[in-house]
Amino acid sequence: MAWGLAKGDDFLPKLSLEELRELHAAEASAKEKLRLLIAIKRKEGASFDAIAEQLEMKRITVNKILHRFQERGISAKTDEKRSGRPRKLTQKQLKNLRKALISGPRKGTNVLWTTRMIMDLVRREYGLVYTTRHVRRVLHQLGFSVQKPRPRHYKTDIAKQAHFKKTSGKPSENIEREDSRSFFWTNAPSR
Numbered sequence: 001m002a003w004g005l006a007k008g009d010d011f012l013p014k015l016s017l018e019e020l021r022e023l024h025a026a027e028a029s030a031k032e033k034l035r036l037l038i039a040i041k042r043k044e045g046a047s048f049d050a051i052a053e054q055l056e057m058k059r060i061t062v063n064k065i066l067h068r069f070q071e072r073g074i075s076a077k078t079d080e081k082r083s084g085r086p087r088k089l090t091q092k093q094l095k096n097l098r099k100a101l102i103s104g105p106r107k108g109t110n111v112l113w114t115t116r117m118i119m120d121l122v123r124r125e126y127g128l129v130y131t132t133r134h135v136r137r138v139l140h141q142l143g144f145s146v147q148k149p150r151p152r153h154y155k156t157d158i159a160k161q162a163h164f165k166k167t168s169g170k171p172s173e174n175i176e177r178e179d180s181r182s183f184f185w186t187n188a189p190s191r
Contacts, residue, residue, distance in 0.1 A: 005066055008045040012069060017043050023074070032077045038065050039077075088128050089138070097122070098142050112147070 005011070012020070020043055024036040034055070041051045048066075052059040068076035089097065100121065105113055119135050122128050130138070136146065 005042075005063075005070055007042050007047075009043075011042050011066075012039060012074070015043075015074060023077075027077070031079075035065050035069075035077045038062055039069050042066055042069075089122075089126060093126055094138075094142065097125075097138075100125075101139075101142070101144065 017040065020036060020040045024033060024040060027033045027036060038051055038055065041054065046054070048059050048062050051057075052062045055062070065076070087094075101113060101118070104111070105117055115132050115135055118139065119130060119132065122130055122135065139146075
């Protein structure tokens with residue numbers, strides 16, 4: 001036993017080599033498939049060095065994977081769940097934020113939300129200070145997508161456009177110029 005780890009039939013004694021091969025063949029995840037292959041090689045009696053060389057992996061990685069199998073059994077093929085940090089906004093607060101965003105910004109301001117406006121809203125309503133990146137992440141989780149006004153192309157002939165608008169026979173719509181550097185959030189799916 002190298003480094004306190006059995007090999008051959010003593011490694012994973014509750015599973016046969018055929019059962020491991022069946023699990024390996026049925027596995028869809030590449031990471032889990034590789035871990036099962038390492039277990040198969042050890043069950044066949046291969047050393048750490050031989051497994052690491054055949055699979056072009058570091059010896060310590062093979063060692064850690066095999067020790068996981070020894071400690072946890074066949075469940076070691078999958079990663080353990082990691083809880084992570086709990087959200088600062090509760091589900092109820094997220095629902096209220098979504099409703100506020102759908103109803104639109106206050107009267108007299110932009111028709112669409114900017115990231116900075118949403119950051120101010122979250123700070124005012126919930127007392128939380130989020131970075132720009134995190135606000136965008138939360139909004140994406142809420143189903144919003146970022147929309148950015150397309151800047152005017154450098155080859156645009158403004159005179160030809162004005163002539164077309166006058167002669168096209170359709171009434172021109174009120175077109176407002178937006179700041180092309182600002183991002184606006186909308187409930188429309190992104191492309």
